[in-house]
Amino acid sequence: MSGTFSLPASRTEVVLEEIRRGILTRELRPGQPLVEAELAQRLGVSKTPVREALKVLSNSGLVTFSPYKGASVCVVDAAMARDVFDLRLMLEPEAVRRSVQRGDPAVVDEAAEALKAAQAALPDRDHAELSLLNRTFHRALYAGCGNPLLIDILDQLRDRSALISIVGWDANPSWRKEWNEHKAVLAAARKGDADGAAELLRRHIADFLERILAVT
Structure with a gap:
């Protein structure tokens, strides 16, 4: 601005x-x-x-x-974080599982590009850039699930999730931990391990929620 x-x-x-x-x-x-x-x-x-x-x-x-x-x-509080991440936990791992099952290589390629860009942005600690790349990574993985309504619901949570992430990073800069978790999810997706990718993503979202609730 x-x-x-x-x-x-x-x-x-x-x-x-x-x-x-x-x-x-x-x-x-x-x-x-x-x-x-x-x-x-x-x-x-x-x-x-x-x-x-x-x-x-x-x-x-x-x-x-x-x-x-x-x-x-908007001011982030514990109730907002819990509501947003609770919905993500219910929907996003399943969307990613379906996406990996469908086996579109473009899904993995786009997620890999976002992860590569995030790695390059880590030294600068640009919260906004990292948050936007985080959104891109997650969307790339769930956007191939084959259900437009499910994609639309998850898309509507992206800005709220980004804002919650900024609050969490202000209190506990955990980008590198999350980048490593993203690498693990991507590796499972590359292998076509749909259940493994979904479970790793579920843990990733749940762990971040736990960290957020500790500081809000």
């Missing part, structure tokens, strides 16, 4: 990504009011794409609306 930039076809999409990155980098702090006029001025756009972007981010869980206070950055 460094100022005016060149806008492609969709102003809302660009503004959406700028505000999302601002939240994930903690430039926009938890609980901070998101005033349309101020954001529009900072980003060099009208208030309309800002308003539309805030609505999308509200649906994805990064922004909350109050009848009297307007929009603000």
Whole structure:
């Protein structure tokens, strides 16, 4: 969110990504009011794409609306973390199991690329970049499950999961541990071990939830 930039076809999409990155980098702090006029001025756009972007981010869980206070950055608490990760634990391992069973090599290739990029980003400790790559890795593995509705439900959890991850990393920088866990999941997927990949992913999600609950 460094100022005016060149806008492609969709102003809302660009503004959406700028505000999302601002939240994930903690430039926009938890609980901070998101005033349309101020954001529009900072980003060099009208208030309309800002308003539309805030609505999308509200649906994805990064922004909350109050009848009297307007929009603000979502604050992560234990209840939110438990609800989001509980749903992921129920759905994501099964989605990955089905994805590996289907055997599409593009699934493994995309996940491997995200993992490689995450390894390169580890030394910089760029929370936002690591969070986005984490999202890419997980989605690559479940997106081949063959059930569009299941994919859509998991996609709707991605922003909330990213925000929860940032909170966890602030308290306990555990990127390298998670990167190694991702490597193990990917190795199982490469071998076509659907049940093994699903179980490793389940443990990965459950362990991170336990760490989050310890600090929220």
